[in-house]
Amino acid sequence: xxxxxxxAAEQAAILADLRKLGYDFSNLSVFAQSGxxxxxxxxxxxxxxxxxxxxxxxxxxxxxLTNPSAKGTAVPALIEAFRNFPDEAGTCWAAGDSVxxxxxxxxxxxxxxxxxxxxxGRARQMVALALGKSKRPEAVDVLLQLMDDHEISGHAVFAxxxxxNPRARAAFEEKxxxxxxxxxxxxxxxxxxxx
Numbered sequence: 118x119x120x121x122x123x124x125a126a127e128q129a130a131i132l133a134d135l136r137k138l139g140y141d142f143s144n145l146s147v148f149a150q151s152g153x154x155x156x157x158x159x160x161x162x163x164x165x166x167x168x169x170x171x172x173x174x175x176x177x178x179x180x181x182l183t184n185p186s187a188k189g190t191a192v193p194a195l196i197e198a199f200r201n202f203p204d205e206a207g208t209c210w211a212a213g214d215s216v217x218x219x220x221x222x223x224x225x226x227x228x229x230x231x232x233x234x235x236x237x238g239r240a241r242q243m244v245a246l247a248l249g250k251s252k253r254p255e256a257v258d259v260l261l262q263l264m265d266d267h268e269i270s271g272h273a274v275f276a277x278x279x280x281x282n283p284r285a286r287a288a289f290e291e292k293x294x295x296x297x298x299x300x301x302x303x304x305x306x307x308x309x310x311x312x
Contacts, residue, residue: 120173127174134161145174149181156186163194172206179211183218192216192224199231199240209240220247229259235266242272249276257282264288271300278307286311 120128128145135141135148138158142148148155162181169175179198182191195216202208216228225248231237232244245263248256256276261284263273274292277285285307292304 121171124171124173127169127171128177131165131169131174131178134165145177145181149177149184154186155184159184159187159190162187163191166191166194166198172202172208175202175208176206176211179208179215182215187215187219189219189221189223191219192221192228195219196224196227196231199237199244204238204240209237210243213237213240213243217243217247217250220250222251222253225251225253225256229255232259232269233262239268241269245269245272246276248273249279256280257284261285261288264291271295271297271303274300274307275303278303278310281307281310283311 131145132142132148135158138155138161140148140155140158142151159182162178166175166178166182169178175198179195182195195212199209199212199216202212204210213231216231220228228244228247232241232248234241237244245260248260257280260273260277263269266273270292274289274295277288289304289307289311292300293308295301295304
């Protein structure tokens with residue numbers, strides 16, 4: 118699907134800023150998928166995450182911040198984007214996906230608050246997965262609170278299945294009869310880890 122003139126102009130401006138840093142790519146998607154680490158580009162990408170106006174470029178910049186170089190550093194900007202992007206075009210979900218990639222426990226409270234706030238709907242799915250990476254014991258409590266919310270419960274089960282915890286047994290057992298096969302599979306995996 119071709120870019121609109123606004124999207125093309127915005128991408129050209131982002132690529133020009135990246136070129137100044139020595140990254141010469143034809144488009145942002147190719148840059149994000151290049152497999153190179155680009156720690157020196159992270160501040161520029163964070164700046165563009167705040168400046169981008171087209172949903173296409175908001176998603177593209179958020180995706181570029183899934184690079185391992187952005188781990189930790191990009192989380193505050195991604196949380197801000199998650200809170201401020203409308204999700205009509207999947208921009209909020211894309212920011213949540215990047216939060217999951219860049220997550221570190223220093224931002225646990227903010228990420229937990231996003232996961233628990235129903236106003237963000239299904240956009241919270243990947244934010245819940247971020248909590249599966251947490252070493253904080255409260256992460257289990259937050260994920261258990263999400264079990265009654267169908268929009269996010271599957272991702273909460275997935276996150277809990279990564280960390281064996283006996284307190285999750287009842288939640289896993291309940292999800293063995295979920296209407297989604299992938300959720301049942303993750304619940305069974307979680308139970309197996311705590312047996």
